[in-house]
Structure formats: C-alpha cells, structure tokens
Amino acid sequence: MRLHSYSVIVKHIHITFGSPFSQDILEFIEDAPQGVVYFTFGSVISMSSLPENVQSAFRDALAQIPQKVLWKYESEMKDKPKNVIIRKWFPQRDILCTFEFII
Numbered sequence: 001m002r003l004h005s006y007s008v009i010v011k012h013i014h015i016t017f018g019s020p021f022s023q024d025i026l027e028f029i030e031d032a033p034q035g036v037v038y039f040t041f042g043s044v045i046s047m048s049s050l051p052e053n054v055q056s057a058f059r060d061a062l063a064q065i066p067q068k069v070l071w072k073y074e075s076e077m078k079d080k081p082k083n084v085i086i087r088k089w090f091p092q093r094d095i096l097c098t099f100e101f102i103i
Contacts, residue, residue: 021091021098025070028085029095032068038095040072048075059084070095 021029029036039062041047047055055077062069063081073086080086 021094025085025087025090025095028068028070034066034068037062037065037067037069038090038092039069040090040092042072047071047073048077 020026039058047058059077059079059081062071062084065083067083069081069084070090071084071086072088072090074088077084077086
C-alpha cells in the first residue's frame with residue numbers, strides 16, 4: 001500500500017485490550033529469543049479432530065523450528081513438542097497487538 005509522505009501510521013489505535021495474559025503465557029513468550037509462532041485455524045477447524053497423521057505432521061514440523069509455538073488445540077496432546085504450549089483458547093487480539101509477530 002502506497003502512502004503519501006504526510007501520512008502518519010498509528011498502530012492499534014482502534015483496538016482495545018482485554019485482560020492481562022496469564023503468567024505462564026507471558027513467561028513463555030518473553031523467554032523466546034528466536035520469536036514466537038501463533039498457530040491456529042480459529043474456529044473453522046478443530047485441530048484435535050483431524051486425522052492422527054495430519055496432527056503428527058504438524059507436531060513434527062513445529063518441533064523442528066527454533067521458535068516457540070502458541071498452538072490453539074482443543075484437547076490434551078500426546079507427544080507435545082517442548083517448544084509448544086497448547087490452549088483451547090488464546091487471547092488472540094491481545095497477543096498479536098502486544099508482541100511483534102510476522103503474519
């Protein structure tokens with residue numbers, strides 16, 4: 001998008017923040033020198049209901065990256081990679097507005 005030279009970009013001016021992060025999520029994100037991946041398909045796909053071979057492919061791929069991963073996942077996960085934290089729900093708007101993410 002091309003902007004005029006007199007334009008001023010003001011990030012997140014229209015967004016209000018919700019409640020503070022839980023301490024474990026905050027510590028997980030802050031202790032990620034390589035960055036964080038936020039992995040979700042929103043409410044469109046329930047990741048835990050996908051076939052096991054698909055879930056395994058995602059687990060294996062995410063386990064190999066140097067970043068830490070916030071993964072929206074609806075149930076317990078067997079063989080969860082060490083760099084992954086799972087939750088049924090994350091405060092997506094707050095996470096994406098508070099921390100530097102590349103989408």
